[in-house]
Amino acid sequence: MTGETEENIFLFVPNIIGYARIILAVIAFYFMPTNYIIATVCYVVSALLDAFDGHAARYFNQGTKFGAMLDQLTDRCGTMGLVAVLAHLYPKYMFPLLLSMCIDVSCHWIFLHTSVLQGKQSHKFIDMSENPIMNVYYTNRTVLFFMCAGNEAFYASLYLLYFTPGPIVFGISLFKIILYLTAPIMLVKTLISLLHCLVASKNLSIIDVNERKDLLKKAE
Secondary structure: OOOOOOOOHHHOHHHHHHHHHHHHHHHHHHHOOOOHHHHHHHHHHHHHOHHHHHHHHHHOOOOOHHHHHHHHHHHHHHHHHHHHHHHHHOHHHHHHHHHHHHHHHHHHHHHHHHHHHOOOOOOOOOOOOOOHHHHHHHHOHHHHHHHHHHHHHHHHHHHHHHHOOOOEEOOEEHHHHHHHHHHHHHHHHHHHHHHHHHHHHHHHHHHHHHHHHHHHHHHO
16 A cells, blocks of 8 residues: 555546536526526626636646536536527527537537547647647637637627616617627637537547557458
């Protein structure tokens, strides 16, 4: 026996932040149909905490595969929950909203899953051999934060506009201004999600080809 104490990765600081994000998201989901103030505050705080768990992981040297999975799933489920509510509030736009939700979840899932199969430590680790757009997206933290924040702001402002126009700036609703300004960001992020799928599919096919080669060699 070495006498070493086994680490409990579930109690790592970034993962505790992740649990807090989940709790806030659940509270937001509960109040979304009835109290937009509580729902918005909880949802926004949960989203903003996403910027802190990564810093905590680096600061405390507590980056884990579990934490990467938790972070990604919390992001996807949080946005998915909000978009599902928007599809209910705006039945006229249900089809594009549902399509957006499916693209976001499926494309990120296959990219993350393929990354794990490749033995990567995080879904944000990009090889230089992969798409250059993806490389900038994940290696430049300012770009990543801007895109994610803009995407969340689009859906959050659309949610708020259902209940209130909010502050009026030069005769225009502030939430409507945010909606229009972030719409291009949301569209670009959707395209990047599709790029996730293309890159992951290509990498997954390489894994399949290599595994089939190994099987054929063993069969000979």
